[in-house]
Amino acid sequence: QKEVEQNSGPLSVPEGAIASLNCTYSDRGSQSFFWYRQYSGKSPELIMFIYSNGDKEDGRFTAQLNKASQYVSLLIRDSQPSDSATYLCAAPFQGAQKLVFGQGTRLTINP
Amino acid sequence: ETGVTQTPRHLVMGMTNKKSLKCEQHLGHNAMYWYKQSAKKPLELMFVYSLEERVENNSVPSRFSPECPNSSHLFLHLHTLQPEDSALYLCASSQQGAGGTQYFGPGTRLTVL
Numbered sequence: 001q002k003e004v005e006q007n008s009g010p011l012s013v014p015e016g017a018i019a020s021l022n023c024t025y026s027d028r029g030s031q032s033f034f035w036y037r038q039y040s041g042k043s044p045e046l047i048m049f050i051y052s053n054g055d056k057e058d059g060r061f062t063a064q065l066n067k068a069s070q071y072v073s074l075l076i077r078d079s080q081p082s083d084s085a086t087y088l089c090a091a092p093f094q095g096a097q098k099l100v101f102g103q104g105t106r107l108t109i110n111p
Numbered sequence: 112e113t114g115v116t117q118t119p120r121h122l123v124m125g126m127t128n129k130k131s132l133k134c135e136q137h138l139g140h141n142a143m144y145w146y147k148q149s150a151k152k153p154l155e156l157m158f159v160y161s162l163e164e165r166v167e168n169n170s171v172p173s174r175f176s177p178e179c180p181n182s183s184h185l186f187l188h189l190h191t192l193q194p195e196d197s198a199l200y201l202c203a204s205s206q207q208g209a210g211g212t213q214y215f216g217p218g219t220r221l222t223v224l
Contacts, residue, residue: 041199043218045215098156100156103152
């Protein structure tokens with residue numbers, strides 16, 4: 001089982017709709033989770049991190065964490081074409097000695 | 112300069128060349144990382160330095176040699192590379208270890224001929 005797993009997509013969502021990105025992780029000891037956005041040819045940039053079970057909202061973005069199910073998701077409300085990018089989920093492993101990234105989900109917002 | 116900077120941004124080299132990639136972080140962090148990102152592949156962690164000591168080396172070939180002279184600077188020395196080493200090389204930094212939030216530099220796009 002991969003340590004952090006995401007659907008590679010592509011995920012296509014109409015403009016204005018809600019985009020839902022999902023991630024599962026294998027290390028039950030992981031305490032924090034990160035979502036990064038990466039535009040083509042650019043480096044990853046941090047969108048959000050979440051530590052506690054439940055939801056965390058920041059503008060149009062909501063991160064959801066369910067530690068019992070080892071599942072973390074990112075919702076993007078009112079999707080814009082500028083949200084089109086690859087979204088990377090990451091979690092620390094081995095007692096936080098390293099951050100492991102999923103393979104990323106490519107999201108396309110259609111005008 | 113702010114954040115994490117990397118130079119050069121683009122590099123083309125032959126298989127017999129020796130070159131170095133440079134990374135500098137201006138965030139006061141105590142850990143730095145090198146990642147490799149090939150086309151359509153996930154980020155691959157290459158090296159981790161925490162408090163200027165190497166704490167992780169993910170079975171990277173010896174033709175890649177890291178150097179961390181202080182907590183703000185990180186180098187990746189390259190020699191006798193192969194065409195399959197062509198990729199985007201990303202540097203990142205964080206505070207309080209690898210489990211913390213990492214901030215990335217813009218990357219160096221490397222092409223090996």
